[in-house]
Amino acid sequence: MKMITLILTSFALAIIVTYLVKLSYRRYQFLRKLKGLPGPKAYPIVGDSLEMLYLKRNELMKMNSEKRELYKSIYLEWSGPFAEIHLLRPEYVEVALKSTVNITKSMAYDFLHDWLGTGLLTSSGRKWQERRKMITPAFHFGILEDFVEIFGEKSRTLVEILKKQKFGEEFDIYPMITNCALDIICESAMGTTVNAQEKKDSDYVRAVYEVSELILYRALRPWLYAEFIWKMSSHGKAFYRNLKTLHDFTNKVIVERREATSKKCSLNESDDGVGKKKAFLDLLLEATENGHELSQADIREEVDTFMFEGHDTTAASIGWAIFLLGNNPEVQDRVVEELNDIFGDSDRLATIHDLNDMKYLEMVIKETLRLYPSVPFIGRLVTEDMVVGEHLIPAGVWVNIELFSVHRCRDHYSDPEKFNPDNFLPENTKSRHPFAYVPFSAGPRNCIGQKFALLEEKTILSSILRKFRVESTEKQEDICLMMDLVLRPESGVKIKMYPREQ
Numbered sequence: 255m256k257m258i259t260l261i262l263t264s265f266a267l268a269i270i271v272t273y274l275v276k277l278s279y280r281r282y283q284f285l286r287k288l289k290g291l292p293g294p295k296a297y298p299i300v301g302d303s304l305e306m307l308y309l310k311r312n313e314l315m316k317m318n319s320e321k322r323e324l325y326k327s328i329y330l331e332w333s334g335p336f337a338e339i340h341l342l343r344p345e346y347v348e349v350a351l352k353s354t355v356n357i358t359k360s361m362a363y364d365f366l367h368d369w370l371g372t373g374l375l376t377s378s379g380r381k382w383q384e385r386r387k388m389i390t391p392a393f394h395f396g397i398l399e400d401f402v403e404i405f406g407e408k409s410r411t412l413v414e415i416l417k418k419q420k421f422g423e424e425f426d427i428y429p430m431i432t433n434c435a436l437d438i439i440c441e442s443a444m445g446t447t448v449n450a451q452e453k454k455d456s457d458y459v460r461a462v463y464e465v466s467e468l469i470l471y472r473a474l475r476p477w478l479y480a481e482f483i484w485k486m487s488s489h490g491k492a493f494y495r496n497l498k499t500l501h502d503f504t505n506k507v508i509v510e511r512r513e514a515t516s517k518k519c520s521l522n523e524s525d526d527g528v529g530k531k532k533a534f535l536d537l538l539l540e541a542t543e544n545g546h547e548l549s550q551a552d553i554r555e556e557v558d559t560f561m562f563e564g565h566d567t568t569a570a571s572i573g574w575a576i577f578l579l580g581n582n583p584e585v586q587d588r589v590v591e592e593l594n595d596i597f598g599d600s601d602r603l604a605t606i607h608d609l610n611d612m613k614y615l616e617m618v619i620k621e622t623l624r625l626y627p628s629v630p631f632i633g634r635l636v637t638e639d640m641v642v643g644e645h646l647i648p649a650g651v652w653v654n655i656e657l658f659s660v661h662r663c664r665d666h667y668s669d670p671e672k673f674n675p676d677n678f679l680p681e682n683t684k685s686r687h688p689f690a691y692v693p694f695s696a697g698p699r700n701c702i703g704q705k706f707a708l709l710e711e712k713t714i715l716s717s718i719l720r721k722f723r724v725e726s727t728e729k730q731e732d733i734c735l736m737m738d739l740v741l742r743p744e745s746g747v748k749i750k751m752y753p754r755e756q
């Protein structure tokens with residue numbers, strides 16, 4: 255017995271040692287190729303991840319800003335044994351984002367696979383190309399027009415909820431905006447209502463929050479990366495329990511929607527009883543009828559991807575816009591002036607034409623996304639050698655494309671920390687580097703939902719501002735940036751509100 259234990263232990267040790275030697279050799283090879291790149295001190299195997307272990311979630315962005323000041327354009331970090339190159343300049347980011355070969359996402363996205371499978375956000379190669387081609391028409395302008403009605407209805411509910419707040423008293427508007435965005439994406443993606451704004455006890459909504467929180471919890475704890483350890487841990491168990499709620503819900507909606515659609519086809523009805531507006535899900539179901547082979551799981555991963563990508567991102571950006579408008583009354587007044595010109599005394603919902611006329615509000619939204627991009631970093635695995643400036647980035651390393659840093663580049667913005675919507679006046683954008691502003695990414699893997707997002711943001715913000723004057727109770731310099739799955743203010747968006755009529 256003792257002998258067997260000894261043999262097995264030696265065998266396990268030999269495997270571990272071989273693996274460590276392989277990692278060290280790989281590191282040595284990369285170091286030779288990456289000679290000359292600056293970066294923090296790193297050790298074999300653990301890299302510079304040790305400092306991350308002691309870092310609080312709200313310190314991540316601060317550390318990131320310090321590194322931006324120190325290294326300016328590019329630096330090398332070691333995430334454990336893996337080399338990660340951070341790109342901070344528009345000129346470098348352009349090379350990475352324009353690449354049609356280096357489109358594979360980095361390991362960080364693997365944590366999303368349980369929920370999103372390999373849908374549009376997380377897939378790569380042929381699968382991604384085919385899906386992108388198939389899904390792009392779903393974001394056509396004509397189709398987006400249908401969603402504007404949903405944006406308006408849900409925003410109206412938000413305004414009714416806000417009316418119940420005590421005017422002049424501080425409160426956090428962020429959770430209300432998030433619930434509104436969740437209602438919008440549920441109805442747009444699946445054609446179903448979860449009433450996140452009015453109903454506090456939806457299992458689905460609770461599971462969305464729990465799963466997002468638990469993905470982040472795992473991402474910040476390397477000892478939970480191994481799947482079998484994660485599955486055994488209490489947080490992992492909670493994750494899979496909530497995940498089941500999410501998948502069961504999406505599966506049920508798909509089945510019901512499929513049945514309703516085929517009933518409509520067999521009766522040859524023009525109006526469907528499913529509702530006149532088409533959800534993204536209907537467009538995917540139609541694609542299966544038009545020759546695309548999509549299984550239930552294929553459709554689910556795309557619907558789940560919209561759910562994930564399509565609510566936190568917009569909620570964060572709307573929250574930041576309210577925060578900035580509440581700190582800059584003169585900008586808020588100009589937005590309201592524009593809204594008065596469009597709506598006069600009318601209480602009607604905004605049409606797509608009204609939204610297109612909101613030019614100044616659009617500049618405000620763009621400037622908000624410059625200062626506080628909902629997705630501050632994008633990660634890619636380099637699969638083919640790439641040259642940025644005078645640096646060769648070899649295949650096998652990860653690149654971290656830092657949208658947050660690019661947007662604060664002093665060469666392209668004279669006062670980068672200042673909120674100034676005029677940065678987006680045509681005369682100011684015309685000569686700027688095209689990759690100095692990329693909140694929706696750029697190149698082949700840019701955000702497919704960006705027009706949807708802009709229309710949604712305009713609808714929610716204009717609905718709030720037509721009814722209320724907002725005043726922020728925290729200043730820009732005091733706010734602590736929190737890197738969750740999206741970039742958000744640590745303490746929410748604290749405001750006081752007053753009715754416009756007064």
Ligand code: HEM
Pocket residue numbers: 359374375376386559560563564565567568571627628629632633693694695698699700701702703704706707
């Ligand atoms: C302000 C709101 C939004 C921002 C800032 C934003 C930003 C981004 C960024 C930076 C990416 C690239 C991610 C990467 O390469 O890893 C992306 C991809 C994506 N976004 Fe958005 N997004 C927003 C809203 C939306 C909405 C509303 C939807 C859907 C309705 C959506 C769907 C997607 C999808 C499916 C992808 C993956 C595209 C692909 O790889 O082909 N996004 N988004």
